[in-house]
Amino acid sequence: MKFFIDTANLDQIREAQELGVLDGVTTNPSLMAKEGITGRNNILKHYVDICNIVDGDVSAEVISTTYKEMIKEGDELAELHDQIVVKIPMIKDGVKALKYFSDKGIKTNCTLVFSAGQALLAAKAGATYVSPFIGRLDDISTDGLNLIAEIRLIYDNYAFETQILAASIRHTMHVIDCAKLGADVMTSGLSSITGLLNHPLTDSGLAKFLADYNKGN
Numbered sequence: 001m002k003f004f005i006d007t008a009n010l011d012q013i014r015e016a017q018e019l020g021v022l023d024g025v026t027t028n029p030s031l032m033a034k035e036g037i038t039g040r041n042n043i044l045k046h047y048v049d050i051c052n053i054v055d056g057d058v059s060a061e062v063i064s065t066t067y068k069e070m071i072k073e074g075d076e077l078a079e080l081h082d083q084i085v086v087k088i089p090m091i092k093d094g095v096k097a098l099k100y101f102s103d104k105g106i107k108t109n110c111t112l113v114f115s116a117g118q119a120l121l122a123a124k125a126g127a128t129y130v131s132p133f134i135g136r137l138d139d140i141s142t143d144g145l146n147l148i149a150e151i152r153l154i155y156d157n158y159a160f161e162t163q164i165l166a167a168s169i170r171h172t173m174h175v176i177d178c179a180k181l182g183a184d185v186m187t188s189g190l191s192s193i194t195g196l197l198n199h200p201l202t203d204s205g206l207a208k209f210l211a212d213y214n215k216g217n
């Protein structure tokens with residue numbers, strides 16, 4: 001399972017990269033705004049800064065909503081750096097844009113996916129990644145994890161190569177459950193990655209080992 005970090009915060013991206021388990025980064029316009037990154041040039045520069053920290057794929061989302069504008073914007077984003085993945089919303093023109101980029105060999109991430117039917121369309125259009133938002137489904141009393149299971153079944157039935165990128169992860173159990181269900185990738189905030197480290201028996205066990213070592217020295 002690949003681990004992506006879901007943030008535009010450079011310090012957190014560096015921290016995850018230094019941990020040695022990071023495979024990529026996802027961003028969206030809200031995450032960029034949260035870091036105070038505004039204005040086209042600043043946003044484009046920020047994507048390059050992120051690419052210079054990590055080794056893997058970096059999703060950069062288009063803000064256009066028509067096919068013509070999406071392919072123009074996506075082409076510009078893809079030219080920024082060879083690690084850029086063009087993030088496209090699951091709308092009608094977005095499906096056409098996914099096919100355009102797939103045919104050009106440019107990686108894509110189909111975002112705002114909330115149903116198995118949408119995921120099937122994204123795979124048919126040749127998306128590199130599909131991003132089901134499990135936390136937002138849970139937020140409206142719908143089983144987000146069940147969507148991961150449905151997409152896994154459908155993609156395996158037909159050997160689709162589109163990778164399931166579990167998004168909108170809220171906590172460590174989402175990460176573990178997505179791994180059990182066979183999501184190819186998960187993207188989360190730093191706390192859901194570092195939270196996997198924690199166990200009280202590890203802490204008490206280590207304290208005991210160190211105390212016993214110090215008795216003899």
Ligand code: E4P
Nearest residue numbers: 006026028135136167168169
């Ligand atoms: C990532 O690609 C998504 O944009 C992100 O995971 C959405 O998360 P949220 O539901 O916490 O905003």
